[in-house]
Amino acid sequence: MTYLPKPRLHHPELPTNALGFTHRDYEGVISTLCAGCGHDSISAAIVHACFELSLQPHRIAKLSGIGCSSKTPAYFLGNSHGFNSVHGRMPSVLTGAYLANRDLIYLGVSGDGDSASIGIGQFVHALRRGVNMVYIVENNGVYGLTKGQFSATADKGAKSKRGVANLDEPIDLVGLALHVGATFVARSFSGDKAQLVPLIKAALTHKGPAFIDCISPCIAFNNHEGSTKSFDYVRAHNEAVNVLDFIPPREEITVDYAPGRVEVVTSHDGSLLRLRKLAGEYDVSDREAAMEYLAVHHARGEITTGLLYVALDPSDLHDFLDTATKPLNAMDETELCPGAAALDRINAALR
Numbered sequence: 001m002t003y004l005p006k007p008r009l010h011h012p013e014l015p016t017n018a019l020g021f022t023h024r025d026y027e028g029v030i031s032t033l034c035a036g037c038g039h040d041s042i043s044a045a046i047v048h049a050c051f052e053l054s055l056q057p058h059r060i061a062k063l064s065g066i067g068c069s070s071k072t073p074a075y076f077l078g079n080s081h082g083f084n085s086v087h088g089r090m091p092s093v094l095t096g097a098y099l100a101n102r103d104l105i106y107l108g109v110s111g112d113g114d115s116a117s118i119g120i121g122q123f124v125h126a127l128r129r130g131v132n133m134v135y136i137v138e139n140n141g142v143y144g145l146t147k148g149q150f151s152a153t154a155d156k157g158a159k160s161k162r163g164v165a166n167l168d169e170p171i172d173l174v175g176l177a178l179h180v181g182a183t184f185v186a187r188s189f190s191g192d193k194a195q196l197v198p199l200i201k202a203a204l205t206h207k208g209p210a211f212i213d214c215i216s217p218c219i220a221f222n223n224h225e226g227s228t229k230s231f232d233y234v235r236a237h238n239e240a241v242n243v244l245d246f247i248p249p250r251e252e253i254t255v256d257y258a259p260g261r262v263e264v265v266t267s268h269d270g271s272l273l274r275l276r277k278l279a280g281e282y283d284v285s286d287r288e289a290a291m292e293y294l295a296v297h298h299a300r301g302e303i304t305t306g307l308l309y310v311a312l313d314p315s316d317l318h319d320f321l322d323t324a325t326k327p328l329n330a331m332d333e334t335e336l337c338p339g340a341a342a343l344d345r346i347n348a349a350l351r
């Protein structure tokens, strides 16, 4: 594949993070997506989040499927591990990598076609198994790369660019993620950086499957009147449940807020997620209530965004399987191949 690297010139006054890296150290090659595509804004938000969290780029693994959305990992985190897999198969490749090496931070990037159509089986099973990852769907309601066919997230009655209405019921990936047991579930909009960046930061520090459905308008095939995934439609129908601040560990915490208006959620690494409620009755720790809230507001034609659910005491696949803490690539031959007696013990335990 051809690509254009970015010039390495750095402005001497670019701000640096705790590791001495600038924003540029978290970028990738120049994007080849259509100018104005929502996906590029999500890439920028990922760069911003990783810079602000001072993550070591070599500790991140980014994986994707096929689609314009799945091309985007080339455009961010150029110094991280990357694997561009097969259409709809990112979750199983990511699961395998995570089982082999739990020390990396896993970021799965996918599209609505990649995850809600061909890859829906993979999507639900990776979330229900508790794979510790951030899973972002860049949701434009169409197969952008193959020229704009409706995907399974397109709303019933939404119009294609040629004016044809979609006849099928939509799949709401957020509802599905809540149903199958994702422990961090959020929805955002590529045009809302103030909401998206803290959500990505919180998801990156969450232990367990963190899912973000990010509405990301396709300006080439799904940004016209009659679309429910256009910039204008999402701006007009956005119903945010909370406003977020992300506070990393070790930073002095000085917060001042009216009781009952703010919720503070502590992540497993000690970072804090401070949520200011916009919807008075909204409780981020109540999964069933989140599902009901989504259904009620969907029926009103609203797009619910924000952090919709977070499990306060999450666990993950390695906890369930009680696997070794050491990555496989750090084990020596005797640990990898402990011999016949160890195998006999394992077999006996399974009888």
Ligand SMILES: Cc1ncc(C[n+]2csc(CCOP(=O)(O)OP(=O)(O)O)c2C)c(N)n1
Residues within 6 Å of the ligand: 066, 067, 068, 069, 070, 087, 110, 111, 112, 113, 114, 115, 118, 138, 140, 142, 143, 144, 145, 146, 151
């Ligand atoms: C197995 C397989 N089936 C079909 C395709 C053709 N194909 C490529 S991308 C794509 C859909 C992409 O849509 P989405 O995941 O929503 O990404 P977007 O381009 O909209 O970001 C399809 C059907 C393929 N590459 N591989």
Ligand code: SF4
Residues within 6 Å of the ligand: 032, 033, 034, 036, 037, 038, 039, 068, 069, 140, 144, 145, 217, 218, 219, 220, 221
């Ligand atoms: S076709 Fe749509 S999704 Fe693909 S790059 Fe262009 S605007 Fe983005």
Ligand SMILES: [Mg+2]
Residues within 6 Å of the ligand: 067, 111, 112, 113, 138, 139, 140, 141, 142, 143, 144, 151
């Ligand atoms: Mg799409």
